[in-house]
Amino acid sequence: MIIVKIGGGEGINLQGIVHGLAQLKEKFIVVHGANALRDKLAEDLKQPKKVVTSVSGYASVYSDETMIDLMMMAYAGARNKRIVELCHQHGINAVGLSGLDGKVVQGVRNKAIRVYQDAKLKVLRDFSGKPETINKGLLDLLLDHGYVPVLTVPIIDEQNNAINTENDDVVSVLQKTMRAGTVINLIEAPGFLEDKDDEASLIKHIAAAELEAREQQVDGRMKRKMLAVRRLFEHGASRVIIADGRGEHPVADALSGKGTVIE
Amino acid sequence: MIIVKIGGGEGINLQGIVHGLAQLKEKFIVVHGANALRDKLAEDLKQPKKVVTSVSGYASVYSDETMIDLMMMAYAGARNKRIVELCHQHGINAVGLSGLDGKVVQGVRNKAIRVYQDAKLKVLRDFSGKPETINKGLLDLLLDHGYVPVLTVPIIDEQNNAINTENDDVVSVLQKTMRAGTVINLIEAPGFLEDKDDEASLIKHIAAAELEAREQQVDGRMKRKMLAVRRLFEHGASRVIIADGRGEHPVADALSGKGTVIE
Numbered sequence: 001m002i003i004v005k006i007g008g009g010e011g012i013n014l015q016g017i018v019h020g021l022a023q024l025k026e027k028f029i030v031v032h033g034a035n036a037l038r039d040k041l042a043e044d045l046k047q048p049k050k051v052v053t054s055v056s057g058y059a060s061v062y063s064d065e066t067m068i069d070l071m072m073m074a075y076a077g078a079r080n081k082r083i084v085e086l087c088h089q090h091g092i093n094a095v096g097l098s099g100l101d102g103k104v105v106q107g108v109r110n111k112a113i114r115v116y117q118d119a120k121l122k123v124l125r126d127f128s129g130k131p132e133t134i135n136k137g138l139l140d141l142l143l144d145h146g147y148v149p150v151l152t153v154p155i156i157d158e159q160n161n162a163i164n165t166e167n168d169d170v171v172s173v174l175q176k177t178m179r180a181g182t183v184i185n186l187i188e189a190p191g192f193l194e195d196k197d198d199e200a201s202l203i204k205h206i207a208a209a210e211l212e213a214r215e216q217q218v219d220g221r222m223k224r225k226m227l228a229v230r231r232l233f234e235h236g237a238s239r240v241i242i243a244d245g246r247g248e249h250p251v252a253d254a255l256s257g258k259g260t261v262i263e
Numbered sequence: 264m265i266i267v268k269i270g271g272g273e274g275i276n277l278q279g280i281v282h283g284l285a286q287l288k289e290k291f292i293v294v295h296g297a298n299a300l301r302d303k304l305a306e307d308l309k310q311p312k313k314v315v316t317s318v319s320g321y322a323s324v325y326s327d328e329t330m331i332d333l334m335m336m337a338y339a340g341a342r343n344k345r346i347v348e349l350c351h352q353h354g355i356n357a358v359g360l361s362g363l364d365g366k367v368v369q370g371v372r373n374k375a376i377r378v379y380q381d382a383k384l385k386v387l388r389d390f391s392g393k394p395e396t397i398n399k400g401l402l403d404l405l406l407d408h409g410y411v412p413v414l415t416v417p418i419i420d421e422q423n424n425a426i427n428t429e430n431d432d433v434v435s436v437l438q439k440t441m442r443a444g445t446v447i448n449l450i451e452a453p454g455f456l457e458d459k460d461d462e463a464s465l466i467k468h469i470a471a472a473e474l475e476a477r478e479q480q481v482d483g484r485m486k487r488k489m490l491a492v493r494r495l496f497e498h499g500a501s502r503v504i505i506a507d508g509r510g511e512h513p514v515a516d517a518l519s520g521k522g523t524v525i526e
Contacts, residue, residue, distance in 0.1 A: 041336075045307050069341050073304075077340020078332050081417070081425060084363045088423040095365045095401075100347045102358045102410050138358075141408060145400070147365050154344070160351040162344060 001027050001180040004251070005171050008033025008079065009188035012245040014086055017186060020251025022090040026181075027143055030094075030150040031174065033167050034071075034079035041074050042067075052115040052124065059220050060113070063126045063164035068154055071164055072098070075152040083150055095147045099131065099155025100162055102138040105170055107131040109157040128164040129157050134177040168228035176235040183237050184254045185229075186245030191260030196222070206262040208233040208240075229262060239263045264290050264443040267514070268434050271296025271342065272451035275508040277349055280449060283514025285353040289444075290406055293357075293413040294437065296430050297334075297342035304337050305330075315378040315387065322483050323376070326389045326427035331417055334427055335361070338415040346413055358410045362394065362418025363425055365401040368433055370394040372420040391427040392420050397440035431491035439498040446500050447517045448492075449508030454523030459485070469525040471496040471503075492525060502526045 002024060006017055021028065042049050047070065050062035061067065076098040087094035099105030109129040115122055142149050151170065154162040175183060194201035206214065211233070215226040232240050243259025244250060253259070265287060269280055284291065305312050310333065313325035324330065339361040350357035362368030372392040378385055405412050414433065417425040438446060457464035469477065474496070478489040495503050506522025507513060516522070 069345075072344040073336035073340040075340075076344050077336040077338075081335040081339050081361055081363055082332075084361075085419070085423065085425045088363065088366060088419060093365060095360070096363070097358070098344055098347075100344055100351065100359070102356060102405075103351060137408070138410070141404060142365075145404060147401070156348070156351060160348065162348045 001029070001178055003171060003174060003178065003180040003183045004028055004030050005167060005183070005185045006030060006032040006083070007185075007187040007245050008035035008037065008075075008167075009245070010036040011188045012186065013247065013250060014083060016248050017245060017250045018083065018086040018090050018092065020249055021087070022092055023252070028148065029139065029143075029174065029178065029180075030083070030148065031167055031171050032075075032079060032083055032150065032152050034075040034152065037079050038070055038074035042070055045070070052113060052117070055114045055116065055121070057219060058224055060128065060166070061164060062124065063128045065127065068127050068162050068164060071154050072162070076154070080150060080152050087148065087150065093147050094150045095142055096150045096152070098152055099165075099170065102135050103156050104135045104138050104149070104151065105131050105155040105173070106133045106135070107155045107157055107163060107165055109159065109161060109163050126164075127161060129155075131155050131165050131170050131173040134174055136177050139178065166224065166228075168225055172228050172231040172235065175232050175237055179236045181238050183232050183240045184251065185240070185242045186250050186254065187242060188244075188246060190244045190258075191242045203260050206260060208262055211262070233262075264292070264441055266434060266437055266441065266443040266446045267291055267293050268430060268446070268448045269293060269295040269346070270448075270450040270508050271298035271300065271338075271430075272508070273299040274451045275449065276510065276513060277346060279511050280508060280513045281346065281349040281353050281355065283512055284350070285355055286515065291411065292402065292406075292437065292441065292443075293346070293411065294430055294434050295338075295342060295346055295413065295415050297338040297415065300342050301333055301337035305333055308333070315376060315380065316483075318377045318379065318384070320482060321487055323391065323429070324427060325387065326391045328390065331390050331425050331427060334417050335425070339417070343413060343415050350411065350413065356410050357413045358405055359413040359415070361415055362428075362433065365398050366419050367398045367401050367412070367414065368394050368418040368436070369396045369398070370418045370420055370426060370428055372422065372424060372426050389427075390417075390424060392418075394418050394428050394433050394436040397437055399440050402441065429487065429491075431488055435491050435494040435498065438495050438500055442499045444501050446495050446503045447514065448503070448505045449513050449517065450505060451507075451509060453507045453521075454505045466523050469523060471525055474525070496525075
C-alpha cells in the first residue's frame with residue numbers, strides 16, 4: 001500500500017502525477033490539497049482567507065462557514081472531481097471522497113484557538129479540528145473492489161459538522177489505520193530544503209530517528225510538516241518521500257529516490 | 264427502494280427533506296441539483312450561465328470547461344457536501360458521489376447541439392451529454408453496507424470527460440438500473456401545475472398512461488420533465504410523486520399524497 005499526497009499548489013503537475021499513479025503495481029490511496037484554487041476562489045469571491053497564528057506558533061486558516069463552503073467547492077468540488085476525471089482518463093477507477101462521505105475521515109473540532117490578533121490574545125472557535133479516525137471499512141470496501149479512494153478535506157467532526165483540517169494530519173491518521181509501507185508527498189519544491197529559499201539545498205536523506213531534532217529547528221507550517229512525517233514512522237511507514245510534484249514524472253522520480261527520502 | 268430527487272432551487276428546505284429521509288424504512292438513493300447555487304456562483308464570479316435552446320425546443324445550459332468547473336464546485340462541492348453533512352446530522356450514513364466517481368453515472372457526450380443564436384442556426388459542441396449507464400455494482404456495494412448514495416452531476420462520458428447533464432435524465436437511467444418502486448421529485452412548486460403561474464392549479468393525479476398526451480401540451484423544460492417521468496414508468500416505477508420541497512415536511516407530505524401523484 002502506498003499513500004500519495006498531492007499538494008494543492010498551482011505548479012503541481014496533476015497530469016504527470018496521475019500518469020505515474022497509473023503505473024503503480026501496489027494498491028494506493030490519494031489525498032490531495034487545493035490551496036491555490038481555494039485562495040483564488042476566495043479572492044475572486046472577495047472572501048479573502050483569514051490566517052491566524054496560534055500562541056504555540058502554528059499558522060492556520062480561520063474557517064468560518066463561508067470558508068467551509070469555499071473548501072467544499074475548491075477541494076471536494078473542482079479539484080477532487082478534476083483529479084478523479086484525470087484518473088479515469090488514465091485507467092484508474094477513482095472514487096473521490098471528502099472526509100464527510102461515509103465519515104471516512106472523522107475528527108474532533110477544536111474547542112478554541114488562542115490567537116494573537118492586533119497584538120491582543122483572543123479566543124476563537126471556528127470549524128476546524130484534528131482528524132482522529134478513518135472509516136477503514138469503507139476504504140477497504142472500495143480498495144477490495146478495485147476502486148482507488150481520492151480523499152480530501154473537509155472532514156466531519158464528532159457533532160457531524162464539516163470541519164477544516166490539515167491534509168498532513170489526514171495522511172497521518174490514514175497511515176495509522178491503513179499502515180502503508182511508503183508515503184509519497186508531492187509538493188512544490190524538490191523536497192525538504194535546508195534553506196527554504198534555495199532549491200539547491202535539497203536534503204536528500206533523513207534518518208527517521210533525526211526527525212524530532214530537526215522539528216525543533218524549524219517554525220510554522222514546516223514544524224507541523226516535520227511532526228506529521230515523524231508520526232508516519234510511528235504508524236508503521238518504512239519510507240516517506242517528499243518530492244517535487246512539478247516535474248514531468250513526479251511519481252516515478254519520487255520512487256527512484258529523487259527528493260527527500262526519509263527511512 | 265425509493266429514489267428521491269431534490270431540486271436545486273433556493274427555496275428547497277434541505278433540513279426538512281433530510282429529516283424526512285431519516286424516517287424512511289426502505290432503502291433510498293438521493294439525486295440532487297444545485298442550480299440556484301451554480302447561478303449565484305457564476306454571477307459572483309462574473310461567469311454568467313449561457314443558456315441555449317436547441318432547434319427541437321429544449322433549453323439547456325451551455326457547458327464549457329469553466330461551466331463544468333462551476334458545476335463541480337456548486338453541485339459536487341458545496342451542495343453535495345452540505346447535504347451529506349445534514350444526512351450525518353440526521354443519522355443517515357451518506358456518501359456523496361458525482362457521476363465521475365467510480366463512473367457511477369456514465370453517459371455519451373453530445374456530438375453537437377444545433378441552436379439558434381442571434382437568429383442564426385449554429386452548431387456547438389460543449390461538455391454535455393446524456394447518461395446511459397449506472398455502475399450498479401458500486402451503488403449496491405454501498406447500499407448493502409448501509410451507505411446512502413447521494414448523487415449529483417457532472418457525470419462522465421465515454422472518453423472519460425466530465426460532462427453536464429440533466430438530473431432528470433440521471434434519475435431516469437438510475438431508475439432503469441435500480442428499479443425503485445417509488446420516485447419522489449421535490450421541487451419549488453406544489454407539484455405539476457395546470458397553469459405554471461398559479462400554484463392553486465395543482466394536478467393531483469395523473470394516470471401514467473396520460474403522460475404522453477400531456478407531454479405534447481407543454482414546452483421547454485416542462486416537456487423534458489414530462490418525458491423523464493414517462494420513462495420512469497417504462498423502467499418499472501409504480502409511483503412517481505412530484506411534490507413541494509419547500510414545506511416543513513416535504514418527504515412525509517409527498518408520501519402521504521400531497522403533490523402530483525402519478526401512478
